[in-house]
Amino acid sequence: MSTGSPVGSHRVVSPAGALPQAAVRLDPDPEIRDDEVRVSVERLNLDAASFRQLRTKHGGDGAAIRAEVLAIIAARGKMQNPVTGSGGMLIGTVDAVGPRSPLGLESGQKIATLVSLTLTPLLITDGLERWDGESEQVPAAGTAILFGRSIAAPLPDDMPEALALAVFDVCGAPALVRRVVSRRYHSAPTVAVIGAAGKSGSLSLAAAKDAHAAKVVAVVRDQVEAAQMRRLGLADKVAVADATDPLALSHAVTEALRGRGADVTVVCVDVPGCEHGAVLATATGGTVVFFSMATSFPQAALGAEGLAADVEMLIGNGYVPGHADYALHLMNAHPRLKELFNTRIGAHA
């Protein structure tokens, strides 16, 4: 068997020339090419937006939801909700590794995929019979395929699965924050994390500290979160502001930094309308990193122009080499960060 395309285009059935994520249908054949990996699936984690749409559509009827998920996977060769466009991720055990796979995985390893289900060839063999259709956690049997450029991370032995998945879900953020903070400046930069109490926000705080930021400001929406931040102990200053109010946000940041904007502003608030405030809160020559999927490209571009703001604006790329390991390292280095995550995922540590 020869090697495939590293991005998986050889698995695209239709339309011709598309990449797997944009494809209508993938070929989930369990036979692997020399650079592919086959995973024996144990559980699908459906994307929250996708599961919500399915539950609403079927009025909470679990059997109908299960039937539709099965039908989608059978028709598309992948789990991509046709309405929301979103997928999720999966957990499984490495089943077969092609001799030319560059992923470094070994048979028998328990892994989570860090690429979306929307581009992962998937074949279900148990009719999802163990799933009641009432939760986005889907026990499943079947096979999934990883390409040469897919990303998967071994699940750590020393961490509950749900916690590890919550960390993996946002692991791109701390890795990129570390990179931006440690390489961009001659002297240590100041950092403001907007939405610091969430998962990507709190990991970004830890990364900024770890990368020796001169001063780290946590911006949160209310006093409850402010108290959480003080207990977390990773921020030099904690400020409360509405991130969608540009003048209030920039005032909160510049006040915390004694009259200057932040050298690096990290946006982790998942609501629309934070672009202008983030730009205004950033010092001339500084950098804004947008991780929120609610970010509007035109709002950011035209906002910075309208404010005559000489700032660099980065689209938060979810992939940075070593991101999963780095996020786990931060989590283990900060017990109170782990506590915060357990609160977020509803676990009792």
Next chain:
Amino acid sequence: MSTGSPVGSHRVVSPAGALPQAAVRLDPDPEIRDDEVRVSVERLNLDAASFRQLRTKHGGDGAAIRAEVLAIIAARGKMQNPVTGSGGMLIGTVDAVGPRSPLGLESGQKIATLVSLTLTPLLITDGLERWDGESEQVPAAGTAILFGRSIAAPLPDDMPEALALAVFDVCGAPALVRRVVSRRYHSAPTVAVIGAAGKSGSLSLAAAKDAHAAKVVAVVRDQVEAAQMRRLGLADKVAVADATDPLALSHAVTEALRGRGADVTVVCVDVPGCEHGAVLATATGGTVVFFSMATSFPQAALGAEGLAADVEMLIGNGYVPGHADYALHLMNAHPRLKELFNTRIGAHA
């Protein structure tokens, strides 16, 4: 009179706390604060999308279009089409300069505003009586206000007004390309400009050359544009590809660069769906600069993650200090670039 907010929030009438661009209504009072500049308006250039909407709505009735533009400006204190949200720019003569204005303008200078009409306080005094409502070029009399952080550029003596405006319209692109190319790499980077035959694309080519890129690839959509690029003479290689076909685009770029992706990929194609191709066309560790307003933030972020692409993605900020002068400099340094622009704006040079 005291100074105002440098971003103009003191001119916002409603809603309270908004920035001028997001405001429903601005105060266009001609009396200026100490850091403001008053411009005597000569002509408005309505944004193309805005004018199209108005013309369609009124079935091409020029008098009705004029009446609506007048009503919008009277109601909002600025020209911002409530349907498209867009504005345009204006040309005028500097009328009064506050003693603490940082803009460096002098009374009597003829200027173009480089910030949008959507955030510029505007008062019309002639009822737009010289405008027939049949073109987006609106002869007008009245006053406009510039803030401390507004941007305006003197119109050059040695260039037709229409050409200068076309250059100003995209002048952020070459300035940012120069910055990225000249500061990001230890050795000179290779550059691919996607959509190189347009205004921002061709200026980006010139900037990449000027910044001593190792090799510059112009990617265009057809042979007509390819011939224009060869005549322009600013690219080392010219490639033809559909920018919305990710595999075709990346193949065209890597072929032109002998098997490697570009260190810097500049996206100037104003159609949706170019994100994944641009990411795939970029070398590991490289940079993608998105200038197209059709760029989708989630498509770029999730695309790079799905492709496990370690690339930095920049939101093209339309403001870089000195951008207007630099673009005029490039235009004057390359007579064939000027020819190309004249073709684009329909002028006969």
